[in-house]
Amino acid sequence: MPGRDVDLVVIGAGLSGCALVAALKSKGWCGTIQILEAGRGPGGRSATRRRRDSPLWRLDHGTPTLSFQSEPCGQLRELMTSLEQRGVVRVDRDPVVGLDHLGAVVAPPDHPLLRGPRWRGIPTMATVVETLLSDGGNSVDARFGERIQTLSRVDERWVFPGGLRGRGLILSGTLLAHPRSLAMLGWRDVPLREAVPEGHDSVLDEALAWIANLNASIRWNLMVQFPAMDSDSLPRQIWLTPRAQQQFGVERIVLQRQQQGGLGLVMHGLDDGALITPETQPQLMTVQEQRLLSLLPEILQPWPSLQGLVSNAHSLGVMRWGAAQPLDQGMPNALQWCRRVRVGFCGDWIAGSGFGMAEGALQSGLDLAELIAS
Incomplete structure (x- = not known):
């Protein structure tokens, strides 16, 4: 990773981040992507705990299902159908x-997590994100155990420790963009706000103001x-x-x-x-x-x-x-991709009706891919 330049740095290898890279690949977008994930592997809240002393032991310790408010349609339906046909998910009818x-x-x-249709990952929930990540192709590199402690922008590039530089930055969570980072990370100001001063990108200013209203x-x-x-x-x-x-x-x-x-x-x-x-x-x-x-x-x-x-x-x-809990009125689509500073947002906090709604996570990744590839 030292000295590497990529087109996108994606922070977080959960459902939305992995759905994003898979969707970019399917749209023929040819840029390079570096994923930085704090966990031991992909998954986020769809991660699976594995034990070193028992290879068959697998425990979905976050969300147990992919939950939707209603039957998926459009690109989201196509994605779920593809995952079903490949044996990655099945409809959850367990009691x-x-x-x-x-x-x-x-x-x-x-x-909300029980009202609509649900799917389970086969054999575990981590299989879903692992499949989406592999669908991103060879242009995607993922590094795990990477906790972001600094965030800066120099010469129109997002710069990370070790010399990694990205033309664009994707946040699949809100921690680096929400005021709660002040306590949890010990920052003086919201990290993304420190990196990009107010007034430099009006779309980012609107996005950060919207995010600040979310409750954790x-x-x-x-x-x-x-x-x-x-x-x-x-x-x-x-x-x-x-x-x-x-x-x-x-x-x-x-x-x-x-x-x-x-x-x-x-x-x-x-x-x-x-x-x-x-x-x-x-x-x-x-x-x-x-x-x-x-x-x-x-x-x-x-x-x-x-x-x-x-x-x-x-x-x-x-x-x-x-x-972050999604607001009743989801984030406006126009705020998901701030073109001037090349910052994008995806995650279940963008739209949905509750903590852990897979529908919002997946749809936000698909929507962001559309904006980036256009």
Whole structure:
């Protein structure tokens, strides 16, 4: 990477970033792309946890499905059809139940992620982003474990540590463009604002003002390994009702059967509003792990076979997921690509009806590719 010049630097290898590079390739765009991803591999909130000591162990620790508000159409339908035909996804019809504040199993709550059609990645959610990334072709290079600490623009090029320079910059998340970066990264100002002064690009100014109005949403996802058991009678997802969510501070539990007979569990914990900074995050992750583990026996009461194995379960730690909540009126298409400074935006925060809506992530990548290639 030292001294390398590329046409686009894409920060984030989640659904939207990978959909973008695949769509650019399909449109015949011939530029070079460097993806920088903080995680160990592609996926973002569609990532899959793998264990070095157990190659068959795979746990989707972010979103368990690709959720849509309604049946996809146009380019989005074409993309999903292609993924289905290649065996990368299948329609998700696995059982979903609700759990109320009294510990009774009820109908699942009315939630945007459950209203429309859903697909699962085969064999895991990471397969979807891995496929999209490979569809980008040989002009795409991805580097993982790359956390961006500086952001600057020199001589109309975006400059990164190690000498990487890009003519264009794509943000698939809001962290470098949203005021929450001040606390989480210890910046004095929004990183993108520091790199491009106000007034230099009126479209970027509008985009940053729109992004500043977004509210951040945080999840603390506890990953747990259960021993082998008969899991045929268990639901795939357990959604807590609004009152139960308020009582327990948990959104849902997702169960994932393992090939070798074990069971993986992910508890999506809600945030309590504590300030997250580089200094406080390690302690917060420990506190959240202990809190969520302590809730498991009570929440799993309706499933005695699973509840009885809690004492033999093994915690795999907590993942913190942060994202901006999309506004009712999505980001105007004209703000997705700021041509003067060549900055683009994609992600589920651009349009959609909730945290983790794959429809908004994929569609925003397709829309941005159209703008860049035009």
